Amino acid sequence: MNKTVNPNELTSDDDNGPLYVAQKKVYPQSISGTFRRIKWGLMAFCLGVYYFLPFVRWNRGLGAPSQAVLIDLPNSRFYFFFIELWPQEVYYFTGLLIVAAVALFLMNSIGGRIWCGYLCPQTVWTDLFYAVERLVEGDRRERMRKDKSSDPMKLERISEIVLKHSIWLLIAWWTGGAWVLYFNDAPTLVKELVTFQAPMIAYIWIAILTATTYLLAGFMREQVCTYMCPWPRIQAALTDEWALNVTYRYDRGEKRTSVKKAAELRALGEQVGDCVDCYQCVAVCPTGIDIRNGPQLECIQCGLCIDACDNVMTKIGRPKRLIGYDNDINIQRRQEGKAPVYRIVRARTVAYSAIIAAVGGIMIYTLATRSLLDVNVLHDRNPVAVRLSDGSIRNAYTVRLLNKSGYDRVVAIDANGPANLTTHVVGIDSVTPDRPMIVIPRDSTSELRLLVTAPAESNPEKSIPVRFHVTDIGLGEVATATDNFVAP
Amino acid sequence: MTDHHSDIDSVTGKSTTGHEWDGIKELNTPLPRWWVISFYLTIVWAIGYWIVYPAWPLISSNTTGLFGYSSRADVAVELANLEKIRGDKMAVLGAASLADIEKDPALLALARAKGKTVFGDNCAPCHGSGGAGAKGFPNLNDDDWLWGGTLDQIMQTIQFGARSGHAKAHEGQMLAFGKDGVLKGDEIVTVANYVRSLSGLSTRKGFDAAKGEKIFAENCVACHGDGGKGNPEMGAPNLTDKIWLYGSDEASLIETISLGRAGVMPAWEGRLDPATIKAMAVYVHSLGGGK
Numbered sequence: 001m002n003k004t005v006n007p008n009e010l011t012s013d014d015d016n017g018p019l020y021v022a023q024k025k026v027y028p029q030s031i032s033g034t035f036r037r038i039k040w041g042l043m044a045f046c047l048g049v050y051y052f053l054p055f056v057r058w059n060r061g062l063g064a065p066s067q068a069v070l071i072d073l074p075n076s077r078f079y080f081f082f083i084e085l086w087p088q089e090v091y092y093f094t095g096l097l098i099v100a101a102v103a104l105f106l107m108n109s110i111g112g113r114i115w116c117g118y119l120c121p122q123t124v125w126t127d128l129f130y131a132v133e134r135l136v137e138g139d140r141r142e143r144m145r146k147d148k149s150s151d152p153m154k155l156e157r158i159s160e161i162v163l164k165h166s167i168w169l170l171i172a173w174w175t176g177g178a179w180v181l182y183f184n185d186a187p188t189l190v191k192e193l194v195t196f197q198a199p200m201i202a203y204i205w206i207a208i209l210t211a212t213t214y215l216l217a218g219f220m221r222e223q224v225c226t227y228m229c230p231w232p233r234i235q236a237a238l239t240d241e242w243a244l245n246v247t248y249r250y251d252r253g254e255k256r257t258s259v260k261k262a263a264e265l266r267a268l269g270e271q272v273g274d275c276v277d278c279y280q281c282v283a284v285c286p287t288g289i290d291i292r293n294g295p296q297l298e299c300i301q302c303g304l305c306i307d308a309c310d311n312v313m314t315k316i317g318r319p320k321r322l323i324g325y326d327n328d329i330n331i332q333r334r335q336e337g338k339a340p341v342y343r344i345v346r347a348r349t350v351a352y353s354a355i356i357a358a359v360g361g362i363m364i365y366t367l368a369t370r371s372l373l374d375v376n377v378l379h380d381r382n383p384v385a386v387r388l389s390d391g392s393i394r395n396a397y398t399v400r401l402l403n404k405s406g407y408d409r410v411v412a413i414d415a416n417g418p419a420n421l422t423t424h425v426v427g428i429d430s431v432t433p434d435r436p437m438i439v440i441p442r443d444s445t446s447e448l449r450l451l452v453t454a455p456a457e458s459n460p461e462k463s464i465p466v467r468f469h470v471t472d473i474g475l476g477e478v479a480t481a482t483d484n485f486v487a488p
Numbered sequence: 489m490t491d492h493h494s495d496i497d498s499v500t501g502k503s504t505t506g507h508e509w510d511g512i513k514e515l516n517t518p519l520p521r522w523w524v525i526s527f528y529l530t531i532v533w534a535i536g537y538w539i540v541y542p543a544w545p546l547i548s549s550n551t552t553g554l555f556g557y558s559s560r561a562d563v564a565v566e567l568a569n570l571e572k573i574r575g576d577k578m579a580v581l582g583a584a585s586l587a588d589i590e591k592d593p594a595l596l597a598l599a600r601a602k603g604k605t606v607f608g609d610n611c612a613p614c615h616g617s618g619g620a621g622a623k624g625f626p627n628l629n630d631d632d633w634l635w636g637g638t639l640d641q642i643m644q645t646i647q648f649g650a651r652s653g654h655a656k657a658h659e660g661q662m663l664a665f666g667k668d669g670v671l672k673g674d675e676i677v678t679v680a681n682y683v684r685s686l687s688g689l690s691t692r693k694g695f696d697a698a699k700g701e702k703i704f705a706e707n708c709v710a711c712h713g714d715g716g717k718g719n720p721e722m723g724a725p726n727l728t729d730k731i732w733l734y735g736s737d738e739a740s741l742i743e744t745i746s747l748g749r750a751g752v753m754p755a756w757e758g759r760l761d762p763a764t765i766k767a768m769a770v771y772v773h774s775l776g777g778g779k
Contacts, residue, residue, distance in 0.1 A: 382620055
């Protein structure tokens with residue numbers, strides 16, 4: 001059995017240190033392995049969706065936008081494949097935000113900062129920029145040597161730097177370009193952008209996103225995670241002892257020795273740590289920390305140190321996962337010589353999953369059953385009621401009809417309230433005088449003035465509820481609204 | 489107080505301002521230089537602003553500023569631009585006939601929107617912001633139209649008014665039967681009760697209906713017509729319905745018969761342009777559904 005090591009002895013965090021330290025340039029080394037493959041895959045997926053989604057077409061019929069995902073601000077419409085949302089349905093976005101937030105909590109309670117390590121745009125773009133840097137300038141050692149070199153700038157070096165920044169700017173520019181394509185028909189806008197016919201706002205947004213991408217992914221990198229992002233702080237408050245985090249198993253790794261010495265000691269039957277102090281985990285870290293110092297705020301838990309360590313362990317013939325995903329409980333248990341336990345299903349994860357399922361279920365249900373025909377009624381306040389020459393009482397309403405479907409509708413309006421009501425739409429001479437019929441053009445709203453009259457002898461009370469039914473006479477779809485009928 | 493230049497705080501090693509309260513000394517921590525410079529720059533900016541823009545108050549006016557800037561002129565320009573933008577649409581509205589406007593949904597919406605705004609500015613003082621009217625000022629939401637309720641009739645009333653002095657204005661008034669000595673006191677009371685009976689309202693005890701009918705036939709039929717059905721040609725109201733411009737109680741009727749009525753609707757021709765008057769007619773017509 002290894003000698004137990006107090007984790008506090010390993011921590012080199014200086015609590016009295018400055019809150020901000022000048023950036024030390026990080027030169028992450030390239031690495032291959034399981035987590036690196038996952039990262040490449042997710043990067044390709046995320047960037048693929050972001051860059052190419054605007055070009056996906058979706059046929060919505062003549063006159064309607066044919067872009068699968070489109071935020072049509074001038075016409076206040078949002079298109080997402082077969083879904084079309086109107087501004088008053090913006091609560092779907094609220095639901096989406098709730099699901100996203102709870103999904104983040106769920107990820108966090110299962111695998112710590114999965115978001116930070118694999119999915120956060122800052123990580124994805126920084127990773128891409130690093131890949132470009134490696135491609136142009138070479139890997140860690142080469143870049144360090146080039147940066148340290150006191151030689152006067154050679155043409156070769158200058159051209160390298162220019163090439164790197166050009167590719168960075170190109171990626172950043174296309175990042176901004178893809179952004180604006182979500183707000184307009186993509187092929188048309190691309191053509192306009194190329195011929196300088198696009199609206200100024202498009203160029204401004206491209207400039208903003210080009211600048212921020214270039215700056216954040218090219219220069220600020222891990223500084224964003226350490227100093228600008230609130231998530232590490234929030235995450236620290238949300239996490240629990242069961243969450244899997246990238247952890248250095250110091251009970252297995254300590255004491256650190258060289259490969260040679262470890263072999264000698266093992267031959268003598270002595271217990272030695274597996275860590276050979278090769279610093280590979282530090283070399284590959286994109287935030288430039290030493291995972292062996294224990295959990296740290298700067299750690300985005302991308303798992304690249306796991307790959308690095310596994311490669312070394314394989315080479316020296318020791319078991320893998322000296323660095324691996326582990327939870328706080330096991331740190332304790334291993335010190336006590338107990339077997340590690342993992343528990344993904346627990347109150348917290350079940351609760352988060354339930355919330356996601358509930359909110360998601362409500363959203364899908366309301367989306368599937370929502371009416372594409374809607375009516376809003378507003379009672380006239382000035383005057384609330386009018387007595388007509390024959391003594392009957394008339395109330396006027398402003399009726400707004402919404403046709404969210406892709407076809408014109410013919411609807412009939414009925415009012416059910418006090419006995420023997422008659423209805424009349426101002427300006428429309430309907431063939432059915434008692435049941436006004438209106439045409440609402442597709443994907444639009446119509447505002448009407450509706451006069452509802454109760455005969456004098458019905459002698460209505462001061463205020464009676466009245467229900468308006470708007471019936472699509474072709475499809476039978478009905479929308480209703482209630483208001484009051486008021487007597488003077 | 490000590491000289492603050494020589495007073496050094498022992499804990500921080502910084503100099504103090506020399507201010508001391510109950511043993512607590514104030515450290516001398518000047519504002520950052522960039523902050524101070526920004527502050528001075530705002531002062532310079534403010535002085536520049538005073539010179540360039542109208543600002544310095546004089547006895548009865550103010551300085552006009554270096555370049556003669558005036559926010560009022562800006563507003564005038566913006567208003568003129570607005571008129572120009574709307575000009576085309578209003579020209580279409582002005583050229584269209586009332587019937588055409590009713591048939592074209594876009595024109596109708598424009599006319600109603602324009603009419604509503606102009607109504608609020610010009611008509612609301614008498615007719616109320618929603619056209620609900622008041623005593624002596626007709627309610628425009630009901631179906632009773634003194635001078636007729638078709639689009640053309642409404643437009644004519646708006647254009648030339650009633651008893652407005654305009655050559656084409658509606659004329660005709662309720663005579664002062666009492667004041668002019670045509671009817672005596674008890675005759676007025678009798679005919680007032682008779683008028684109430686026409687629209688089914690209760691009458692005074694001992695009221696002589698035959699006498700009332702006779703007085704009405706001799707004095708009122710000329711304008712209000714047989715049976716008191718009214719006459720829009722003369723703006724004579726229908727006395728058999730439930731709508732009363734000046735009130736239907738006996739006292740109000742006696743006052744109306746004794747002193748007469750001659751409410752004035754101003755003529756809007758010349759004050760509002762023809763397209764606007766057209767828009768207003770469409771709007772008013774839509775209020776109560778017109779005739």
